[in-house]
Amino acid sequence: MRYKFTLLVAFFLLLNGCMTQAPIKTVSEVNLKSFMGPWFVIGHIPTFIEKNAFNAIESYELNEDGTIGTTFTFNEGSLTGPIKTYHPKGFVVKGSGNALWGMQFIWPIKAQYKIVYLDQDYQNTIIARDDRDYVWIMSRQKKIDQDTLKNLVKKIEDDGYDINKIRWIEHSN
Template identity: 85%
Template structure:
């Protein structure tokens, strides 16, 4: 009986610990046609596959069935390292203004993909997750103006991320 009590207490604390921060708000609306195309990853809190990424580019293509064909390429280890390519598929969540997706690298798992910042010109974006474990600052250009970059980092910090974990990605000229 005592074991059951400890187990239920541990589960309660674990679940409460996972819900300490509110969900991160997405942008209200994303024009998918404008969002499609290549985005340079400027900085990120990386997943395990991209911890040593250089020249990282995420490209999107709207498929006829409404899914998002994604191609993620980068050089591993340094600017001239071997080219790695991943092709996950994005699934836009209904009634999300196209700002919330499920990103599927392997079936049947769909990782959360939230567009939490997107400028009016569709030149800079932030992709985040409610777990605050990964984040991506992306741009249509290889570099972002310093003032803009500082504003994007401030947004990430305000959303509850530890900005000391951001890894900045080098791109070849």
């Protein structure tokens, strides 16, 4: 009996060590037409391609086939550095209220793209991932007022991110 109890405790300790954080909740519904257009990246926990990004803008276009044409542009290394442009394609996950996408930079891999915050006027948004490795705060404007920004950072922290890893992006005037 003692042996079974020890095995049971060891199993639950092992299982607990293998558990990851709960998935981050998306917004309930996204009107894709309202979401389309340019978004200024205000702050992020960057991927390797955007670690030195300035003037970062992510633009979306709804394609006839329902996919999302994406153009990500930024200056590399400084406000006047060389312009880099990427064109990943977004694939909306059916049944997600348009809030969960797969973002494909290279076929066949689709990275998780979760719209976890979106204000009612479609002016500010947060894109996150369950792995809590990358996050993006984006706005229709180059700057966000401090109270709004504080609330967005709090949301990211509440979702389990290390907010000390956020990199703030400069934009030219």
